[in-house]
Amino acid sequence: MSSENDRTGSGAAAPGDVAGEQLALIRDTVRKAKEPRARPRTWRGAKLADPLPVARVLVDKGLLHLDQYFDYAVPEAMDADAQPGVRVRVRFGARVVRGRREGGELHDGFVVDRLTHSDYSGPLAPLAQVLSPEPVLGPDLLRLCRAVADRYAGALADVVQLAVPPRRVRPEGRPSADPLPPPAAPPPGSWTRYRDGTGYLDALAAGAAPRAVWTALPGPHWPRELATALAAALAGGRGALAVLPDRRSVARVDEALTDLLGAGRHVVLTADSGPEERYRSWLAVNRGAVRAVVGTRAAMFAPVRGLGLAALWDDGDSSHAEPHAPQPHARDVLLLRAADEGAAFLLGGPSVTVEGAQLVDSRWASPLAADRDQVRRAAPLVRTVGDADQARDSAARTARLPTLAWGVTRDALRHGPVLVQVPRRGYVPRLACERCREAARCGRCAGPLELGESGPAAGGTLHCGWCGRPEAGWHCAACGATRLRAQVVGARRTADELGRAFPGVPVRTSGRDAVLDRVPGEPALVIATPGAEPVAAGGYAAALLLDGWALLGRPDLRAGEEALRRWLVAASLVRPASGNGTVVVVAEPTLRPVQALVRWDPAGHAVRELAERAELGFPPVSRMASVTGTPAAVADLLRTVELPDGADVLGPVPLPVAPPGSPRRTGEPPPGERWDRVLLRVRPGTGGALAAALKTAQIARIARKAADPVRVRVDPPDIG
Incomplete structure (x- = not known):
């Protein structure tokens, strides 16, 4: 071994003539x-x-x-x-x-x-x-894994673990079906609504490699449109791959692709399939029996033969970021694949991320969008309720829902279901002192106090969100008061309030505990957290986007972009304005994300965000890496690493210390232990050198048998 x-030498040389x-x-x-x-x-x-x-x-x-x-x-x-x-x-x-x-x-x-x-x-x-x-590890897949490991300063074996599923014996013993001949080029369908939409499909069917950032129109047509793009790539005699954020969106594209081409031309790769069925489908792709794949995050490594199109839907969704080392993002993996294999690229969604705007700004990809008149015909009417409106609204002060929202809901329930998006699950997830507004915390572990999801009417109790200990005799440590108020009201509480306000109307909830895929088109109230909004038959008659400040006020560089993305995903499920579809967003109307929602201009918002990032030197214009660990370990790595010229070292800054007994999340310090974080920023074009330098420094620390490990993450999604 x-x-x-x-390399082996022949031993040490004796003293003498060095030249000889x-x-x-x-x-x-x-x-x-x-x-x-x-x-x-x-x-x-x-x-x-x-x-x-x-x-x-x-x-x-x-x-x-x-x-x-x-x-x-x-x-x-x-x-x-x-x-x-x-x-x-x-x-x-x-x-x-x-x-x-x-x-x-x-x-x-x-x-x-x-x-x-x-x-x-x-x-x-x-x-x-x-x-x-x-x-199972062909040369193309090995080359991709090597590129991903180098980009993220990780180990090749870790990437291969993500790319190659665990072995199952029975599927390997069964032969895969013979590959089907390429299908005929599909009709463009609703792609005619987009500028250059038909031309993009024609280029795919001709075997070319067009690259586009697609701003999808609101409405139910995007699964069929994405399936049409995949079918066009197959018609060109090449393979196709689409990665989506969750199983519900995968199911919609799977249904559209089956309806368009019939069964047997594609496979679905999701965790819900079970390990054996998923491995059987993966083997069919690896053997070349199937040349089209639709799946969630892990499908980004699917070994599609002769890849002709790599498509990613809703790249701003956090589900596309792999939590396991070296934590690659599906967007970057598909970009590497498209560049290496000469494939077409399609980055689509109801919103546009800053990374998508950068691809267009650098002319690596072209914009694929509709004219303004098409946007107006497809989008619902968006109305806003700001702080000044709520201050004058007695209903908003007492019931949290402004009069405008109540009126829109009442009128919309005559024609169909109403979607209510709430940023938090539960009943009252965050509580504070009614007098001084100090956050209510557990007397044992200082964790946040919560009210049980059953609510006070059903006997819900006050308890700690960390240790679960009930808190019967709470009083404020700052002012001694004993009364509490809600800082953020959860989905269950909102469902209770609306159920009492509209008696006789069915109330459905969709969130982490139970996510609904679809709801009927009859009048009903559908309370959902972001990302769990079900599809309504015929579209929603209206949507209420509550507590916008909770999304916009997060201490995160992407707070505005993420708030707009979540709003657009929900609002895209509403009927167009010509069908009396209305969206009410409870947020300050002068803010940029709110204005982008009112105008339905996600691409313009992304362009302005990109310009600000470029001025401040923030990602994705620059490349960054985060280094976290104990203060001594972080300082040791900074002394060891040889950073590229012009690199900026931001920090170190201490991370919040979690109280003892609190749960530990990935990337967070153990409870009671202090960690520091340093951000390393380099100019565009030197990200590879930064990753190589960090990897070399980590290897050097391992060789010295350094006691405390250091976590390194290239391109962290959160630098707020």
């Missing part, structure tokens, strides 16, 4: 290069495969300092099965003591190449087992 980068020693070394090197390579030796002298006795293996360790390939000998009995891309088991970390192999643990790995010889001059350990002759 040896690293591909290992160098000349002798050069002659010796040339002589050895001309000599034929000897066949590799194994520790037990087993008979090796011929003519490729060496397997270069990626060992599934996931450690930065072992992020390289290792050479193993291939026994003759494994010659036929140990081909590039297959899963194997190898013994890692073994030693040769007096001619015998000792120690070492068995690890899974992948054969990445077969060679005639190894750079390592010592004996090679043989492959322990070929787990399956099925090649």
